[in-house]
Amino acid sequence: MTPSALELIASIGVVPVVVLDDAESAPALADALVAGGLPCAEITFRTSAAAAALEQLAGDRRLTVGAGTVLSPVQVDEAVAAGARFIVSPGLDPDVVRRCRDHEVPVIPGVATASEVMAALREGVDVVKLFPAAALGGLQMLGALAAPFPSLRFIPTGGITPAELPGYARHRSVLAVGGSWIAPRGLIGAGRFEEIANLAAESVAAVAAARKVESASA
Secondary structure (H helix, E strand, O other): OOOHHHHHHHHHHHEEOOOOHHHHHHHHHHHHHHHHOOOOOEEOOOOHHHHHHHHHHHHOOOOEEEEEEOOOOHHHHHHHOOOOOOOEOOOHHHHHHHHHHHHHHEOOOEEOOOOHHHHHHHHOOOOEEOHHHHHOOHHHHHHHHOOOOOOOOOOEEEEOHHHHHHHOOOOOEEEEEEEEOOOOOOHHOOOOHHHHHHHHHHHHHHHHHHHHHHHHHH
16 A cells, blocks of 8 residues: 555655755756655745646656645645645645645644644644744754644754754654755755755664664663
8 A cells, every 4th residue: 555645754754845946956856865765855835946846746656745835725726736745834824724635635734832733733633844943942842842732743844954853853743854954955956966865865864763762762
């Protein structure tokens, strides 16, 4: 059975958050991520090329791709039409959540407070994006917010560095970690895809090692 988008994300433990200025970069990016053992990506809807790039990546059967920075139901429609298998939003908009439900596509809304978590739970959401994670207080904030909501899973994103990745990956409430360091805009623009493949491989290995340590200590 093919795993769902969230199952795949959970199994890898890290999601590249990617800004693509040119859809022509999509095939090389796909090759780099797959070579690094990271067959998933969140393509942010911040550029005019986002939908076309997402459509190209979604057509690659090696990848599971979603749309990020989705701010409205209309953008949900556009992302799903382009092949997005999951939707990520920087905040919690019930209309966005409900449109995703209409499309039967997983949605990961952003939260920054306990009130927003409670609102997400009322909408039937069980995976949320802690954003912006670093600015909110990082692991300390994650632990404080996760404690009252033991059934909720988080994808911390925003300002997280590779050095901080293992700490997040070990946290019991974390489904995966989102990061822009894996496929930075500058490396993509410069065509340095071998470096992206290496960053992807390093991130996957870091999560696996962190989870192994946590499992052994449990």
